[in-house]
Amino acid sequence: MSQHQAYERLLARARTLPPIPTAVVHPCDESSLTGAVNAASMGLIKPVLVGPSARIAAAARKAELDIAGIEIVDAPHSHAAAVEAVRLVREGRVECLMKGSLHTDELMAAVVSREGGLRTARRISHSFVMNVPSYEHPLIISDAAVNIAPTLEEKIDIVQNAIDLAHALGQQEVRVAILSAMETVNPKIPSTVEAAALCKMADRGQITGAVLDGPLALDNAINLQAAAIKKIDSPVAGRANVLIVPDLEAGNMLAKSLSFLAQADAAGIVLGAKVPIILTSRADSVTTRLASCAVASLVAHARREALSKAVQ
Template sequence: MSHEKYDRLIEVARSLEAIATAVVHPCDASSLAGALDAARMGLIRPILVGPRAKIEAVARENGLDLSGCELVDAPHSEAAATQAVELVKAGRAEALMKGSLHTDELMAAVVRKDTGLRTARRISHCFVMDVPAHEDALIISDAAVNIAPTLEVKMDIVQNAIDLGHALRVPEVRVAILSAMETVNPKVPSTVEAAALCKMADRGQITGGILDGPLALDNAIDLAAAGIKKIVSPVAGRANVLIVPNLEAGNMLAKSLSFLAQADSAGIVLGAKVPIILTSRADSVTARLASCAVAVMVAHARRESPTKVIA
């Protein structure tokens, strides 16, 4: 299956300087190979953080070459996550990449109040999805971190997604706030919050994107569906960012695209001091590389605007 949108993204990222990336506990073949593949493509300079003997054994067993990779010894996954955060705080890494530890273990070190990588912005997750039958890549948020976000949290989720769109050089970031319908219904709280988010954008509380909502999925991404409902909007039918009501809806949407529309999904966590690359063992090689490419472009956008929180 062709994924030309990811191919373009990876090519742009390869034109930029590779970023130092702390790869946390890469103690299985897929996570270690993913980091080394990204290094060979010139996307990242991996710093492998975890039990040295175990990482070297995985490399030997799978014919992987660790030459040129820095290896920071840490006795177990929790210690590896803590050590990786310290590398970021010391200025030695501009991104984190999840290895074979649980996401919760990595994020616990990231969000720790005194020693973590928090910013004033709420941490959220974005999928950048390459859907073969759809013209543009789709940013979907939040399908992995915030379970039932409040309106205040959704404001940061939207801003993180908009800033990601700019980092990916999207010419116009068009944000659809999704619900089950396109009218405001007090009995459906997500429609009320969608309307509030749009008014926040009107008042400058959310910046950099064009918002509309509530919108149902069909009239967010399909011009014909928007036309049938007579929705006149610069976003309806043309959205490139989809903000879901809650984690369950986002998870189902992303997996539906993956399994029914053969989409690939690159994953990134935003709102911390550096981008965090989240990959799954089920990810294709292209999706893994695309996740790294997204982090590269976010890191470079941070260099250009260091006072702006975009990761």
Template sequence: MSEAAMKAGERRHEKFEGLVERAQRYPPVPTAIAHPCDEVSLQSAVEAARLKLIVPILVGPASRIAEVAAQGKLDISPFEVVDAAHSHDSAAKAVGLVRAGRAEALMKGSLHTDELMGEVVSREAGLRTARRVSHCFIMDVPAYQSALIVTDAAVNIAPTLSDKIDIVQNGIDLAHALGVSDVRVAILSAMETVNPGVPSTVEAAALCKMAERGQITGGVLDGPLALDNAISPQAAAIKKIVSPVAGRANMLVVPDLEAGNMLAKCMSFLSGADAAGIVLGARVPVILTSRADVLITRLASCAVAQLVAAARRADAAAALH
């Protein structure tokens, strides 16, 4: 970090910068950007393209996109623009580019998340797979030793046990795509013991047994765990919880959307964490960013999508052999 940055109280985002550097080892991923009609979303596309994370296809009202580019002094001349009438049409046409095989990722522009996700999960023309669609935050928490995956805090409101199987597997697969070989999954609740009166503790125990029986693969699960026992070795030791996960989790599975939303925002606003966002379980990764995100967070979200796309290409190639 530069001396000027230190004086200004800025911090390096080492975990996110590492994600960007890792993603740059792979070819940029063709990405349909739905309705990039404000400076934040268009700047994100331009900068992500400059860093060779994505090849943007800008989908939205062409005149409006050109106006925003001119106002922000952003050069969009290298990018394809697909004209659309309005935000809903932008979402539909962006999803159509994926279905046509022209894009390997989707990115939210200046439209509502519901508009884009509505097209993604449409039964007729969407991007559904056999997996449940779920969201993962990749959290860069300054005081924690590794990036933390938090799931699901944005899509599934009150997931069932069946939903949570896919939510956990989506998160584990994401961790592998990010280069994490030792995926330690904490299934969170308000306590670390199974209590029939608290359904999330029963579901946590069931998920752990499913992992033991090979129904969930690629990670080590433990739960139920309270948050302190999941991330603090001292708290885990005091409670005499001994497992490969307790005190050193790198993936946190929350009971429901409300708990996940509160956890992620507590990390962001009380711990100074940044949160990259990605939706998994569809045919391609979906990049969800917020206008409040700093640029490195938006770029990290693009890097995550690029790494997921690269992992899927590798899996497809391996399947052919």
């Protein structure tokens, strides 16, 4: 089995679809520009490079990249590039954003701006789509990068965003584990109470498209033997493909533990805005960058399909 098998399946699926017009925001270093050009060459995105044109050209020369056929929208600095990229979305010229060499906070500030941003009724949240070599399918972990200490109300949207992502990736059955430190409800641990509430909301149709269970500890969420030892009878326990963490710290540590101790890859995407947002890190491998673009492409196409159905 290839170490990147789960990602290779995502890439193969995304490559059967037309490339998604994507604003690449401030791609002024070698890694972010290379990621965009590679994704374009694979047919995953149709990039529009937004930022200082002289710096983009210099980065291309340094990386020995041919960007002659790629549209560049000039913007004097990173803040202006983020604002300009959001404007391209609002004008319908692009259907996805991709972070270049600017801070995530700077990009997200333009996205969530109440004046001309990309807010929807849904809370914006981040998901990692993780390729764990010992796990047979992609594992979605949310939220490890945007919502610091989400309330129960915010977790409803975090869960629904992750479920919608799983469907866009082609998961036939979405099994969501709401994680805590234990699998029983303990009033002294708020995350266990919130997990139980989220599961009841799913029972009542307030969260749709998946089967939920929680609270679950990590071991009995992803390991059938651990779930059996604890005598947890559930369609989710031991077989989860979506993990919802209590807060950003837990999510960040879980994702990085998998990356650095289990050699997992972590493709990052932000959901809940008008378009998907590809968040990559300078430390990301080429495979991870391409997988992030593939995930965003599948989400954007699912969004197109949903909008088409809504119009009919």
